[in-house]
Amino acid sequence: MRVTLWGTRGSIPSAGPETVRYGGNTACVEVRAGDGSLLVLDAGSGIRRLGTALAGQGRRIDLLLSHLHMDHVQGLGFFAPFFERGAEVHLWGPSSTDQRMRERLSRYLSPPLFPVRIRDLPCALSIHGLTEEPFDLGPFRVTAGLICHPGGTLGYRIEEGGRVLAYLPDHEPALGVKAFPGEPEWTSGYDLARGADVLIHDAQYTDAEYPEHEGWGHSATSHTLAMASLCGVGRLVTFHHDPSHGDDALDAMHAEACGAELPFTVVPGCEGLSFDV
Amino acid sequence: MQPFRGGGGARHNARAMAQQAIELILLRQWASYLTIPVMLVDREGVLLFYNEAAEKVLGQRFEDVDDLRAESLAELFQLRHEDGRRLTPEEHPLGVALHERRPSHLRMRLRALDGSWRLIESTAMPVEAQGTRHLGAFAMFWEVPGP
Ligand SMILES: [Zn+2]
Ligand SMILES: [Zn+2]
Numbered sequence: 116m117r118v119t120l121w122g123t124r125g126s127i128p129s130a131g132p133e134t135v136r137y138g139g140n141t142a143c144v145e146v147r148a149g150d151g152s153l154l155v156l157d158a159g160s161g162i163r164r165l166g167t168a169l170a171g172q173g174r175r176i177d178l179l180l181s182h183l184h185m186d187h188v189q190g191l192g193f194f195a196p197f198f199e200r201g202a203e204v205h206l207w208g209p210s211s212t213d214q215r216m217r218e219r220l221s222r223y224l225s226p227p228l229f230p231v232r233i234r235d236l237p238c239a240l241s242i243h244g245l246t247e248e249p250f251d252l253g254p255f256r257v258t259a260g261l262i263c264h265p266g267g268t269l270g271y272r273i274e275e276g277g278r279v280l281a282y283l284p285d286h287e288p289a290l291g292v293k294a295f296p297g298e299p300e301w302t303s304g305y306d307l308a309r310g311a312d313v314l315i316h317d318a319q320y321t322d323a324e325y326p327e328h329e330g331w332g333h334s335a336t337s338h339t340l341a342m343a344s345l346c347g348v349g350r351l352v353t354f355h356h357d358p359s360h361g362d363d364a365l366d367a368m369h370a371e372a373c374g375a376e377l378p379f380t381v382v383p384g385c386e387g388l389s390f391d392v
Numbered sequence: 393m394q395p396f397r398g399g400g401g402a403r404h405n406a407r408a409m410a411q412q413a414i415e416l417i418l419l420r421q422w423a424s425y426l427t428i429p430v431m432l433v434d435r436e437g438v439l440l441f442y443n444e445a446a447e448k449v450l451g452q453r454f455e456d457v458d459d460l461r462a463e464s465l466a467e468l469f470q471l472r473h474e475d476g477r478r479l480t481p482e483e484h485p486l487g488v489a490l491h492e493r494r495p496s497h498l499r500m501r502l503r504a505l506d507g508s509w510r511l512i513e514s515t516a517m518p519v520e521a522q523g524t525r526h527l528g529a530f531a532m533f534w535e536v537p538g539p
Contacts, residue, residue, distance in 0.1 A: 209522075246523045261414045267522060291421030299411060301420060306411040 122161020125355030133361030138386020141186040152253035162190035180208035182268035210244030263303035264332040281311035308346035318353035451504035485516035489529035
């Protein structure tokens with residue numbers, strides 16, 4: 116699998132001179148199989164540039180949403196394939212029925228928040244609500260699982276060619292856990308991330324910032340590291356950077372994370388980064 | 393059908409190696425902060441957790457339940473109606489919540505593991521989650537002060 120990060124920022128797009136290296140676009144990740152099959156994870160503002168890069172490729176696009184918070188769907192209305200007649204786009208997300216996903220999305224994709232309605236999009240769009248049963252999308256085996264984050268949020272485990280990518284962009288597994296990490300059986304997201312070659316995981320706060328934000332659905336650096344360690348992952352990619360963290364602050368967080376002896380590699384989740392799983 | 397079995401089976405069956413559903417994880421975390429007794433069972437009725445407040449009423453640390461090869465906690469605690477009649481597993485609020493998938497409430501007596509009889513009230517709820525998943529049930533119970 117080839118993975119490209121089109122947006123790694125959390126909460127709100129944060130463009131500015133202080134975020135040029137890590138990037139200011141919100142969550143969007145491209146996953147390519149060896150045969151060119153494409154999965155897109157989340158539709159934050161980063162999806163706009165991905166959409167431009169995909170223009171005219173004519174390939175089926177499966178877009179998996181982790182949840183419907185604004186920073187994960189705000190790019191939908193600016194995703195070029197939606198406006199291409201003949202493009203086939205499948206939108207997957209957390210819901211018990213297709214109808215509910217469509218209704219919830221149309222709260223954003225309709226006036227007055229957005230001028231175009233979902234039904235008016237010229238592409239061939241199918242909207243699917245996901246359950247926790249694994250399913251196949253071309254060469255990918257996809258497992259979605261509900262994880263600890265407000266409002267019904269999915270993490271994803273994506274397997275292809277014997278390799279595993281886990282994507283848990285908004286995740287607070289340490290919420291209410293007296294000594295994190297506890298047992299795997301009682302750890303949110305464990306089954307999704309277990310033994311993953313690459314784990315893309317929420318790393319929003321420093322440990323000092325976390326107590327002020329407990330219950331907001333995100334992780335402190337030490338939680339992210341502990342989660343990766345508990346799950347025995349090969350590489351950890353930090354993700355969902357706090358809008359208030361400029362490049363220098365993120366460098367410092369990364370340096371601190373790597374200060375300890377870790378059984379995995381930590382890769383700072385910079386917008387534009389591309390790597391093989 | 394038993395409303396619950398002892399923890400021993402749960403710890404040793406393969407399914408318990410996997411991660412629990414997020415709803416059960418959050419319930420357990422929440423319960424661990426409460427000072428009102430809470431007990432949580434999975435959909436097969438296997439005991440998953442009870443909190444410190446429940447330990448006080450039951451006279452047994454949750455961690456020690458492993459050692460009890462209990463066929464059923466209902467047996468173990470000799471659950472009875474207020475008037476002393478034996479309580480069948482189907483009558484217990486957790487049993488009702490689990491099998492009938494509705495809330496249930498009852499006043500009853502149990503024999504704590506320290507040998508004392510206690511009058512308690514218990515309210516149980518099924519854990520019904522998104523995607524029409526029936527995950528188990530939990531009971532909140534409390535000791536009724538003696539006369
Ligand atoms: Zn987010
Ligand atoms: Zn979120």
